């Protein structure tokens with residue numbers, strides 16, 4: 001399957017490695033306004049076409065699907081344009097910046113009968129499926145904690161993380177923490193309480209308590225101004241599960257109330273992005289217009305909760 005990449009920045013460099021371990025995905029073209037022809041990747045891959053204009057890439061009939069790796073605020077425009085060309089889209093997270101934007105995308109998906117999936121890699125790795133099965137073994141879920149905190153203060157102030165239109169922690173990593181919590185606990189939410197640190201319209205830190213109607217309390221913590229070990233912890237009535245780097249699960253440990261432990265390990269094929277690309281390829285081949293693992297309704301729910309946290 002011939003992929004075109006729109007935006008050849010940091011994460012796109014990881015995508016080109018990830019796709020090598022898929023069954024039939026290959027990089028056919030790169031659309032980039034800033035890439036130079038002496039770029040090491042292009043020098044090594046002279047077969048890859050380069051377009052300075054994203055629209056020209058979309059007009060190329062050899063492009064079977066696109067991966068959008070632009071910074072957040074440009075996703076919506078290029079998702080919509082790709083769908084108008086009937087080109088299936090895998091777009092980086094956050095898919096778009098508001099829940100209403102998801103409605104617009106959803107409408108276009110229906111009108112064009114073309115797939116659009118948010119690249120929330122967490123939900124595509126095998127470890128996540130096993131974790132969901134193991135959750136059924138630890139009794140009633142009482143608390144969930146998940147964090148994603150990194151110190152990005154050293155980045156230039158021109159970074160998209162400090163752009164008022166798209167910057168901040170909630171926009172950048174909200175989809176990981178909230179997507180994980182909402183994915184493993186699909187219950188109705190009663191209320192949300194939030195502590196946050198915002199400076200000049202940019203969210204540097206948030207810690208939100210999500211109270212579910214079934215009594216479970218989840219805590220989501222995210223930051224761009226401090227480092228923390230990344231993990232999730234789920235406490236049930238019979239035991240608890242510790243998941244390091246829950247956004248790309250390789251292993252986790254179940255601590256049973258009787259003092260015994262069980263460690264599970266699910267190494268990746270390729271890298272942590274490979275399985276989401278494989279799943280997307282399978283969906284395109286099977287003519288699907290929604291991902292079963294992470295559909296647009298899931299994306300919208302994350303953004304709705306994000307908006308409640310922002311409010």
Ligand SMILES: NC(=O)c1ccc[n+]([C@@H]2O[C@H](COP(=O)([O-])OP(=O)(O)OC[C@H]3O[C@@H](n4cnc5c(N)ncnc54)[C@H](OP(=O)(O)O)[C@@H]3O)[C@@H](O)[C@H]2O)c1
Pocket residue numbers: 006007008009010011012031032033034035069070071072092093094119121160172
């Ligand atoms: N899944 C993951 O693990 C993961 C990890 C990191 C980031 N991401 C997501 O991936 C997306 C891209 O992140 P990144 O770190 O790769 O971003 P980046 O390297 O800063 O930028 C990606 C591309 O966006 C375009 N761009 C950047 N700034 C622009 C500007 N001011 N005006 C016009 N175009 C601009 C450029 O496209 P051209 O090539 O055309 O110049 C650039 O190559 C983000 O939405 C982020 O949330 C995902």
